[in-house]
Amino acid sequence: MLPQLIELCYRKGIRDAVLCPGSRSAPLTLAFARHGKIRCRTISDERSAAFMALGIAQASKQPVALVCTSGSAAYNFAPAVAEAYFQQIPLVVFTADRPAEWIDQLDGQTIRQGELYGKHVKKYFELPQDYVHPDARWHANRIINDAINLATSDNQGPVHVNAPFREPLYNIDPPSNTLVRVVDKWHPHSSLTDASLQELVSELKSFRRILIVAGQQDYDAPLLKTLRQLHEHTSWVMAGDILSNLHGLSFFCRSTDAFLGQLTTADKSTLQPDLLITFGKSVIAKNLKLFLRAYPAKQHWHLQAQGESADTFQQLNRIIPVAANVFFQHLLHQTIPKGDKVYEEQWTSFETLARTTIKRFLDKQDGGEFKLIYQVMTNLPKGCHLHLANSMSVRYANHIGLSADREDIVVYANRGTSGIDGCTSTATGHAWVTKAPVVLITGDLAFFYDRNAFWHNYATPNLRVVLINNHGGIIFNLIDGPARQPEAPEFFITEQKLNARSLAREFNLAYYDVSEELSTFFGASEQACILEIEGSQEANKKIFEEFRHNLKQTYGA
Template identity: 50%
Template sequence: MIARFQSIYDIANLCAKKGLTQAVLCPGSRCAPLTLAFTRHPNIQCRTISDERSAAFIALGISQQLKQPAILLCTSGTAACNFSPAVAEAYFSKRPLVVFTADRPTEWIGQQDGQTIFQTDVFGKHVKKSYQLPQEYEHQDNVWAITRMVNEAINFSRQEPQGPVHINVPFREPLYPAANEQVFFSDAIRVMEDNASPGTLDDSQKKLISDAWFQFHNVLLVAGQLDFDEPITHSLNRFFSIHNVPIVGDIISNLHPIEKTVRHADLFLGQCPEEILKTLKPDLLITFGDSTISKNLKLFLRKYKPAEHWHIQHAGFVADTFQSITKIIRTSPVHFFDFLSSIPQQNNFETQKQNNYNKLWEVEERRACRVLNEYFPCDDLGELELVKEIIGNVPPGSNLHVANSMSVRYANFIGLTSHQHTIKVFANRGTSGIDGCTSTSIGHSLTSNIPNVLVTGDLAFFYDRNAFWHNYALPHFRALVLNNHGGIIFKMIDGPGDVPEAKEYFITDQRLNAKNLCNEFGIEYLKVDNRRKLKNVVRDFFEFDGKPKLLELESDLMMNKKIFDNLKQKIRKSYEL
């Protein structure tokens, strides 16, 4: 007997044939035909997560880790709405997800039938494309349409820029197989391949770039968020050795393997005098990658605009973050910088100007590093110093995850060195929300056998506590929770910290600590409250003995603000010497 849902069951087989092997499934009945298809397919690893919001961020983490689209599935109704934060993050951070939402038949929408909402296009502009499958599955034209649309959706999620796609699937009851009905997968399933363009430079682009290149002698490279990528690292190392162009990169740019990367621009650009800022102004700015953390870098480049600004991006919409783009060059960073490296350096006065410009950035970077190293230890053990200690001890080959708000900024102030070249950095900076930072790191931990180390604040951590509400082991997971009992960033930025409503409505004072949560979810709890314990606690934290661990620092918000303000003051004073 051929199954009534055969074309739906074959969706799982099509996903597997196209390399989608990881599925995050949320419990529900309306989605039963797809749930059975995915769970019974031998080449798809399925996990069930009860909280849809957490499930979606876990799928996002899986996509980040494996660099492949992850499958995400929920039942009908508001379950789909809970996917929205992670779908938006995936869209803006260019991560591929294939999101399936089960639905009621069309005629029952708006008729007070249970778990029924308007699901068509429920994610709006935050998906690359939405698809509505036919609600009758047996006619051959519908079988063809289902196969075609799922092929297209998966291909589209992978096309540059990558991102999430949505497939809404209406189901009629009965939803479960009959007693004599077998769930099997058709052998002859059509796979539609879509081969991406390599993004190489053509001859006309090369001539345009080479003709313009030697017109500039204060050239600056700024890298936004990038995945860890050895070809990019190799290409930029070679480019720097030939052309001596300063490379500015936040911690999320993953350029720490390059020894000459300017890692601490956020520290010194906000503190150095106007006359130095003027000397750092580029006449050609070259950017690549996505968002930058540093507000000081953004303000600097918006004020001291270059004569030309080239942005390197293979495909997709380009954001004009620094308000200065003059050329968009449609290629990959590797192809672009490899081509520039093929242009021989000219040994003349103009070349010396570029060398001098690079030295100006090197001087400021060394100044920031020197002040940072001399500043610690402080009188009190605060959050910034603990982040420095943890980042300095992250095991080689680990993933370092930084949650949003102050956690990612602390990590950026500290930075990674070129000696830590095997560490990969991840952060949800597409939308920069705190809502799924822990769940995303859990997605990585579920699909890798390497240490996954999360640095997070208390609000982000407790907001996403359902990241641990599942039955899967996390032996390599480590979390540092910086618990100042509120949102410290609202004390750090101008405005909210000075109004009388700050404590209750902005900082959001809270009294929790993580000990009970650790007991509830079987996580080993470690606490540090003074410097005497620090070395031993950090050693225990990074001992991998088969169970997840959490290290918590409970500290005073105002003390941490004072430590941070004093560091900025030290940098300012360094210019007076």
């Protein structure tokens, strides 16, 4: 029966499987490996494997199967499963298990695997223990159909399929030509009724200071085209982060984290919107979140086609169940108000000043990690997929931003749970399924924590890792709370003395240091490459504090 179930996975869109070695999972492993059309990769570290699967799904926009043996192996998937849940990435997680009668009987590699991932999967499924009866085979088919349909519909996300197996484990059926029943689920294309649209348009006419804020989202060329047209017609203000993937819009306010924290109360009040329209997932910029909570709009509309909506800015009063591009396309065909020109000019003035200040500051720096990330980001290869590790890497990159002429670059980060634990593995999985250059900018703690991202037998010649090694978690040196504590170096910053040279040699990676040209590092290679930038905590802290001081002086705060 298993070959038919794996064929069903293929028919339902699964083209990649990440398999973790183990005995209890042998039936699943062999069925996937013998299918012939599903690309299978074997990874020993389950935590790393799960993030690799996430990276594959992120890049391919298709569901990915993930397989492990019974016991604690399944728990090691949990960080990536949670990340996939909040990023809405479709993973189909298969965990092998012992039969029900052997649970809690002190048998080896046996834990309580039912509902293991709790509320961090869309649903838990359990396959039958045997497939002798026709109803069991029908049930198994229905489970796989339901699981993949659920993973890929509405707000996408991970599902958990637990698979109990009796011994013998290595006698699986040969591939079969038996007809596989596929249950297709059509995805609704949400739209607004004429009555709803007219009601919204009527309300829009009472607002002049309109602010659109985009959270994390995939690159969407049609949306960028629509927003350009909308801005041309209305001059509405549009703001967000580097992860909004809207840097192709020259008028997009991407530097809010730099300037909103420096403005006087009077200046902030001039930026307060009448109407806030949001879409996308999380926002990096803390100062943007604080500003919107302190200066709420009269109305906050959130655009989301399906699923639950978060109230990040504490003022949500309308959820509009359509995709952003659909909503704005509707508006383009209506008579809608132009924005307050003075309001737009105020936002643009602060944004332009921030960009100028940041560029001037970085151009005059002789070195330091902030300057080097700036140099990397201004020299990224054409069409690259940029991954940003959590903690300071994503924050540095968000301050620097990408210019409007770099729309060819797509930006990713694990901001579902914002952990440092799988950033390198995610980028590695991503690199397996694209020919584009994949560039990861990461810090030393995230890098060494996830070193098993390189423990595999698969070529990643398109992967480039930029390692900012300041020998500890510098973010704890930059935020007031921990930086003031005498215990900070040992218990928060976690000082370490490693560098990546030996790791590169161990995993057969090309190693570069800061003295070498970026063009060489980004050039063609037969192996993944690491560029390590070493520096001291104190020197880099001083540069970042000078940067903050520069911003304060610029805005007169």
